[in-house]
Amino acid sequence: MTASTKPDLDRPLRIGTRASELALWQAHHIRDRLRAEWGDGLVVELVHITTEGDRIQDRPLNQIGGKGLFVNAIEEQLAAGAVDLAVHSMKDLPGRLHPGLAIVCTPPREDARDALVLGPALRARLCPEGHAPSDLSIQSLPAGATLGTTSLRRGALALRLNPGLQIRPLRGNVPTRLRKLDAGDYDAILLATAGLVRLGLADRIDARLDPEQFCPAACQGILALESRADDDRVRALVAPLADAHAATVAAAERAFLARLDGGCQVPMGCHAELRDDLLHVRGVITDPGGRPCFTAARVGPPAEAAELGTAVAELLLRLGADAVLAALAHKT
Numbered sequence: 565m566t567a568s569t570k571p572d573l574d575r576p577l578r579i580g581t582r583a584s585e586l587a588l589w590q591a592h593h594i595r596d597r598l599r600a601e602w603g604d605g606l607v608v609e610l611v612h613i614t615t616e617g618d619r620i621q622d623r624p625l626n627q628i629g630g631k632g633l634f635v636n637a638i639e640e641q642l643a644a645g646a647v648d649l650a651v652h653s654m655k656d657l658p659g660r661l662h663p664g665l666a667i668v669c670t671p672p673r674e675d676a677r678d679a680l681v682l683g684p685a686l687r688a689r690l691c692p693e694g695h696a697p698s699d700l701s702i703q704s705l706p707a708g709a710t711l712g713t714t715s716l717r718r719g720a721l722a723l724r725l726n727p728g729l730q731i732r733p734l735r736g737n738v739p740t741r742l743r744k745l746d747a748g749d750y751d752a753i754l755l756a757t758a759g760l761v762r763l764g765l766a767d768r769i770d771a772r773l774d775p776e777q778f779c780p781a782a783c784q785g786i787l788a789l790e791s792r793a794d795d796d797r798v799r800a801l802v803a804p805l806a807d808a809h810a811a812t813v814a815a816a817e818r819a820f821l822a823r824l825d826g827g828c829q830v831p832m833g834c835h836a837e838l839r840d841d842l843l844h845v846r847g848v849i850t851d852p853g854g855r856p857c858f859t860a861a862r863v864g865p866p867a868e869a870a871e872l873g874t875a876v877a878e879l880l881l882r883l884g885a886d887a888v889l890a891a892l893a894h895k896t
């Protein structure tokens with residue numbers, strides 16, 4: 565197909581999606597962008613798919629193991645031809661995709677940072693004017709405060725900055741987590757800024773954590789559109805939604821993950837940023853207790869995004885993070 569050929573708009577496009585609020589928002593967002601691009605004549609059907617991650621609600625995800633809990637069932641439907649397109653949070657995608665599938669488009673990135681959300685009691689104490697002070701961060705939380713998160717990375721980085729905190733498991737979809745916080749189950753919780761912004765809940769954020777101190781998960785805030793690698797029609801349909809900037813930072817952060825084979829069982833983060841035409845890539849691997857914590861960074865041309873991500877991962881291993889990974893591998 566040449567670039568000027570219009571893709572077939574008469575057949576419906578079937579998007580496979582989880583039924584969580586965030587997944588549905590993301591699928592609707594892509595549907596709306598596609599119809600704005602190609603016209604309302606394009607029929608887009610949403611097909612709800614239940615994943616293992618949706619089914620298991622009682623245990624922390626890192627104890628169930630394996631990346632792809634929220635993805636595998638959708639990839640199977642895609643590979644089987646039951647749906648044509650999947651919209652994922654790229655952060656949830658495993659390093660290796662299902663055979664025959666490909667990421668065919670990376671739309672613009674939402675804020676990559678983690679968000680601190682205070683519960684009502686702590687909010688009253690730390691935000692006397694009703695709004696959070698601009699320097700509010702993990703270090704502002706009082707000794708003994710309970711912080712809800714089931715992400716090993718968020719727990720470890722929080723403990724590193726504030727060893728007096730008590731990390732408590734927190735599961736469920738984004739609105740469920742906020743309800744538990746509002747019910748007083750935690751003093752504060754950590755969530756991705758991107759999820760809160762997408763759900764119209766940005767006003768719940770008390771602080772967006774500086775990526776230099778609190779490195780986000782690789783590809784946090786980035787969407788990945790996945791289809792069958794040979795499906796030229798879908799490639800052509802989603803092509804106008806692509807963002808070169810997001811594709812560059814995603815290439816660096818996915819290369820970092822691929823080199824470390826990291827799932828949610830390992831506290832690690834990676835954040836790439838374009839500044840003055842240079843790509844800055846930072847990575848972190850830490851013990852779940854926050855110490856030791858290894859960080860590394862590289863700067864280079866954006867065309868070498870993947871090489872930079874790999875180099876940061878290898879630097880971390882040489883600094884000693886290989887011992888952290890080996891210790892965690894023994895535990896599981």
Ligand SMILES: NCc1[nH]cc(CCC(=O)O)c1CC(=O)O
Nearest residue numbers: 653655755756758759784785786
């Ligand atoms: N692990 C669940 C998940 N997957 C993607 C996001 C947020 C959206 C994104 O990072 O793009 C979330 C929720 C969270 O971490 O708070």
